[in-house]
Amino acid sequence: xxxxxxxxxxxxxxxxxxxxxxxxxxxxxxxxxxxxxxxxxxxxxxxxxxxxxxxxxxxxxxxxxxxxxxxxxxxxxxxxxxxxxxxxxxxxxxxxxxxxxxxxxxxxxxxxxxxxxxxxxxxxxxxxxxxxxxxxxxxxxxxxxxxxxxxxxxxxxxxxxxxxxxxxxxxxxxxxxxxxxxxxxxxxxxxxxxxxxxxxxxxxxxxxxxxxxxxxxxxxxxxxxxxxxxxxxxxxxxxxxxxxxxxxxxxxxxxxxxxxxxxxxxxxxxxxxxxxxxxxxxxxxxxxxxxxxxxxxxxxxxxxxxxxxxxxxxxxxxxxxxxxxxxxxxxxxxxxxxxxxxxxxxxxxxxxxxxxxxxxxxxxxxxxxxxxxxxxxxxxxxxxxxxxxxxxxxxxxxxxxxxxxxxxxxxxxxxxxxxxxxxxxxxxxxxxxxxxxxxxxxxxxxxxxxxxxxxxxxxxxxxxxxxxxxxxxxxxxxxxxxxxxxxxxxxxxxxxxxxxxxxxxxxxxxxxxxxxxxxxxxxxxxxxxxxxxxxxxxxxxxxxxxxxxxxxxxxxxxxxxxxxxxxxxxxxxxxxxxxxxxxxxxxxxxxxxxxxxxxxxxxxxxxxxxxxxxxxxxxxxxxxxxxxxxxxxxxxx
Amino acid sequence: xxxxxxxxxxxxxxxxxxxxxxxxxxxxxxxxxxxxxxxxxxxxxxxxxxxxxxxxxxxxxxxxxxxxxxxxxxxxxxxxxxxxxxxxxxxxxxxxxxxxxxxxxxxxxxxxxxxxxxxxxxxxxxxxxxxxxxxxxxxxxxxxxxxxxxxxxxxxxxxxxxxxxxxxxxxxxxxxxxxxxxxxxxxxxxxxxxxxxxxxxxxxxxxxxxxxxxxxxxxxxxxxxxxxxxxxxxxxxxxxxxxxxxxxxxxxxxxxxxxxxxxxxxxxxxxxxxxxxxxxxxxxxxxxxxxxxxxxxxxxxxxxxxxxxxxxxxxxxxxxxxxxxxxx
Numbered sequence: 001x002x003x004x005x006x007x008x009x010x011x012x013x014x015x016x017x018x019x020x021x022x023x024x025x026x027x028x029x030x031x032x033x034x035x036x037x038x039x040x041x042x043x044x045x046x047x048x049x050x051x052x053x054x055x056x057x058x059x060x061x062x063x064x065x066x067x068x069x070x071x072x073x074x075x076x077x078x079x080x081x082x083x084x085x086x087x088x089x090x091x092x093x094x095x096x097x098x099x100x101x102x103x104x105x106x107x108x109x110x111x112x113x114x115x116x117x118x119x120x121x122x123x124x125x126x127x128x129x130x131x132x133x134x135x136x137x138x139x140x141x142x143x144x145x146x147x148x149x150x151x152x153x154x155x156x157x158x159x160x161x162x163x164x165x166x167x168x169x170x171x172x173x174x175x176x177x178x179x180x181x182x183x184x185x186x187x188x189x190x191x192x193x194x195x196x197x198x199x200x201x202x203x204x205x206x207x208x209x210x211x212x213x214x215x216x217x218x219x220x221x222x223x224x225x226x227x228x229x230x231x232x233x234x235x236x237x238x239x240x241x242x243x244x245x246x247x248x249x250x251x252x253x254x255x256x257x258x259x260x261x262x263x264x265x266x267x268x269x270x271x272x273x274x275x276x277x278x279x280x281x282x283x284x285x286x287x288x289x290x291x292x293x294x295x296x297x298x299x300x301x302x303x304x305x306x307x308x309x310x311x312x313x314x315x316x317x318x319x320x321x322x323x324x325x326x327x328x329x330x331x332x333x334x335x336x337x338x339x340x341x342x343x344x345x346x347x348x349x350x351x352x353x354x355x356x357x358x359x360x361x362x363x364x365x366x367x368x369x370x371x372x373x374x375x376x377x378x379x380x381x382x383x384x385x386x387x388x389x390x391x392x393x394x395x396x397x398x399x400x401x402x403x404x405x406x407x408x409x410x411x412x413x414x415x416x417x418x419x420x421x422x423x424x425x426x427x428x429x430x431x432x433x434x435x436x437x438x439x440x441x442x443x444x445x446x447x448x449x450x451x452x453x454x455x456x457x458x459x460x461x462x463x464x465x466x467x468x469x470x471x472x473x474x475x476x477x478x479x480x481x482x483x484x485x486x487x488x489x490x491x492x493x494x495x496x497x498x499x500x501x502x503x504x505x506x507x508x509x510x511x512x513x514x515x516x517x518x519x520x521x522x523x524x525x526x527x528x529x530x531x532x533x534x535x536x537x538x539x540x541x542x543x544x545x546x547x548x549x550x551x552x553x554x555x556x557x558x559x560x561x562x563x564x565x566x567x568x569x570x571x572x573x574x575x576x577x578x579x580x581x582x583x584x585x586x587x588x589x590x591x592x593x594x595x596x597x598x599x600x601x602x603x604x605x606x607x608x609x610x611x612x613x614x615x616x617x618x619x620x621x622x623x624x625x626x627x628x629x630x631x632x633x634x635x636x637x
Numbered sequence: 638x639x640x641x642x643x644x645x646x647x648x649x650x651x652x653x654x655x656x657x658x659x660x661x662x663x664x665x666x667x668x669x670x671x672x673x674x675x676x677x678x679x680x681x682x683x684x685x686x687x688x689x690x691x692x693x694x695x696x697x698x699x700x701x702x703x704x705x706x707x708x709x710x711x712x713x714x715x716x717x718x719x720x721x722x723x724x725x726x727x728x729x730x731x732x733x734x735x736x737x738x739x740x741x742x743x744x745x746x747x748x749x750x751x752x753x754x755x756x757x758x759x760x761x762x763x764x765x766x767x768x769x770x771x772x773x774x775x776x777x778x779x780x781x782x783x784x785x786x787x788x789x790x791x792x793x794x795x796x797x798x799x800x801x802x803x804x805x806x807x808x809x810x811x812x813x814x815x816x817x818x819x820x821x822x823x824x825x826x827x828x829x830x831x832x833x834x835x836x837x838x839x840x841x842x843x844x845x846x847x848x849x850x851x852x853x854x855x856x857x858x859x860x861x862x863x864x865x866x867x868x869x870x871x872x873x874x875x876x877x878x879x880x881x882x883x884x885x886x887x888x889x890x891x892x893x894x895x896x897x898x899x900x901x902x903x904x905x906x907x908x909x910x911x912x913x914x915x916x917x918x919x920x921x922x923x924x925x926x927x928x929x930x931x932x933x934x935x936x937x938x939x940x941x942x943x944x945x946x947x948x949x950x951x952x953x954x955x956x957x958x959x960x961x962x963x964x965x
Binding site: 484596601 | 640688690758764769779784839853854881884895898899903
C-alpha cells in the first residue's frame, strides 16, 4: 500500500476533480428538467381542452390567453427567479455542445477591402473607377493583397494616391500606411460591431473570434432565423432617416405610372377611376387596365401601399422602364419594409414606402437606443439618443416636419416610419406604437447598430437545425454504447481479472475525458464523440499490449509479481512511442481543422493522455493491491 | 482464453507477393480516382449544400427536373439517412439566402402537399474551399514529417522511412477505397470533407501504433539475439506481437463498424475511412514497413540475408527441458 500511496491519491484526486467539473453539467440538466416540468405548458394545454375559450374579440382573446399562460407559467418563473444565479452559473460551466449537436449558425465573415477602399475614397471619378475595377479583377485572379495592387496601379499610371485619399499634400508612402492602418483596424472595428450586435440580439453563448487578418468567425448556438442573423452580421449597415413623401403626392405619381403602363396618354382625367369603380372587374381585366395597381395594392383609406413578395421583382422592372422613370420625380425613392407587414392567403405583403432620396440624417449621430416599456401606457417603446451635432439637426428636421413621417432605413429596408409629433430638442426621442416587445427590440437594435465601418462578406455559412443535432447525439451515443459494450465484454472474457481491471480503467477514462472537457470549457462535437469512441478502442490497446506481455512472461515460468513488473516495463516503450505519435497528429489536426474537427482533435488528445494514465497507472495499482493482499494468482485469461 | 497460440509464420519471406497485392490495390484506386475523380464535399469544393426533410418520401427524379427548371441542372441530389431526407448540393453560392430560398420555394411548389423543413445548410465560398483543401494536404504532409523525425530519433532512419512509406501506402489505399466505394456504393454518401481528412490523420496516427509496436519488438529482439539473421528476428518479432496486433485491430474494427452502422450520416465517411485504415494499417506495418527495412538491407546495404535450407525462416526460441510424471 505504502509505495502506491502517491498513485492512489493521484487517482482519487483525478476522479474527484472530474466529478467536480462535471457536476454543473448534471446540475444544469436537472434545472432544465425542473423548469420544463414547472413551465405548465402541459397543464395549460389540458386546461384549454376542458375549458373552451369564451367568445371574445380578437384583442381580448389574446389578452385572455396571455394571462392564462402567465398564470400557468408562474411556478417556473418563480423557481427561475429564486435560483437564477445558480441556473446561469451551471449553464456557463456545463460541457458545451457544438453547433452540430445543438443546432445553430456558424458564419465566417471577411472584410471586403476593395469595397472599403472604394467607400473611403473621395472625389471618385472615371479614372478611379477604372483603377478599382482593375484591382478587383486582379485580386480575384491572383489572391494578392488588394492594397499592393492598388499602389501598383497608381504608380503605373503615375497618379498620386493623395488625389483620392488622405490630405492632398501627403506622399504615397504616407497614404499607403494610412490605408494599411485602416484596413488592419477594419477587422477589429467590424468585430466590435458584430459582437455588440450579437450581444444585443440576445443569443446565449455566442462565440466571435478573429481568424487571420481579415476574417471573423461567428458561432451562434440555437439560432435558427438565418436571414435575420445574416442581416445583423453583414448589413454594411447604413442607417438613415428619410422623410416620407406626402400620401396625396404619392398616389398621384402611382396613378401616373399606372397610366403609362396601361398605355394611356392622358394623365389627368383618369385619376378618379382607380379603385372604387373597378371592383366588378375580374382580376385579369383589372391587371390589364391597371398594371401598376395590380402589383401595388393601395389602401384607399390610409394610402398605405403593399406589394406581395412574389411581385417585388415585377415592380422593380416596371420602375426601371424609361417611360415610367419619366413620370417619377427625381427625388423619389421606393423602399420596402424590412419585414412583411401582412400575411394573407399564404402570400407575404411588404409595405412600400416612397421617401425622399436624400437622407435627412444618417445613423452615425445616434449614440444609443433602447427598447423599454412605457410605464404610463404599459406598451413597448424605443428611446433614442443622439450626439450634440445630430441633436441640433434633429431638432430642425422634426420642427420642420411635424405631422409627417420619417422612415428609419437600414440598408434600404424600412424598419419603421413613425409620425413626428413635435419638435424634438436635446436629442432624446421616443418612438411608440410597436406591436410587441420583439418589434421594439429589433428597432432598437437597428438604431444602435448604426453603420458598419467596414463592409464584410459572408464567405462561409453553416446552419444546423436543432432536430438534426438531436439525431446526431442519439446516433453518436448509440454507436458509443454498442462499441463500448463490445470492448468491455471482450476484454472481460479474454483477459478475465486483467480484463475487468482494464474495463474499470476504461470507464474512468471516459469520466476523465468528460471532466477535462468540462474543466477547460471545451466543446463537444459529433466528431468529438467519434473521437471518444475511438479513444476507448485505443485505450484498451495499451492494456492488450501489457497483458500479452504478461502472458508471455508467465509462460516462461516467472512469478506473478515478476511477470507483471516485466510486462508493464517492457510494454511501456511501445505504448509511449505510439501514443506520442498519435498526440502529434492530434495537435496538427487541431491546428489545421475548424469547428467540429477541432473538437475531434481535442477529444483525441485529451483521450490519449487520459488513457495513458488509466491504462498504465490505474490497472497497475489494482494488481499491486491484489498482490499485497496476498493474491498468488491473477487470471490473465 | 487464447485465440492465437504461439505461431511461426514466415511473414517476411512472402513479402514480394504482398508487394504486388499492395501495388495492385493502389493502382486500382489511382485509376478510379483518375477516371471518376474524387467526390469532394462542400468543404473543399465550395457551393451550397442543403439537407431537406420532407413529410413523405419524394422521387429524386422529380426533384431533379424541378430544380433543373430553375437553373440548378447540375445539382447533386441524394437521400440522406432516410428516403424523406434529401441532401442537395449546388455549385452556386450567394450572399444572403437567395440560392437556398429559390431551391426551397421550387421544391415546395413542386410538392405542395408534402411540407418540407430545412435541416441543415452549408455555404462555402470557393476561396474558402481552396484554402481548406490546402490546409488538409498540409496537415497530412506535416504529420508525416513529424513522424519521420520522431521515428528516426527513436529507431534508425531507415525504419522511419519504412514507417512513412507504410503510412503513405495506407493513405493511398484508403483514398482509393473511398473513390471505389463512392462510385460503386453511392448510398454510402462518401465525400472527401473535413471529417474525412480528420479520419486520414487519425488513421496515420493509429496505423503508426502497429508499426511502432512491431519495431519496438524488433529492436528488443535484435539486442537479445545479436548477430542473428535479420529476417529471422523480424519474423520472430512479428509472430510475438501477432496476437496483440490482431486483437487490437479487431476491437478497433468492431468499434468503428458500430460507428459506421449506428453513427449516422455525419460520421459515416469518418468511420469508413478509419475501417479501411485499420485493416491496411495492420497489414502495412508487417508487409510494407518491416519488409522495406529488409529489402533496404539486402539491396542497398548488400547484406546477405539468404538462409540455408536447413534453417527455419522464423527464429525459434530454444525450448527448455521439461520434466513431468512418467507416463504409464
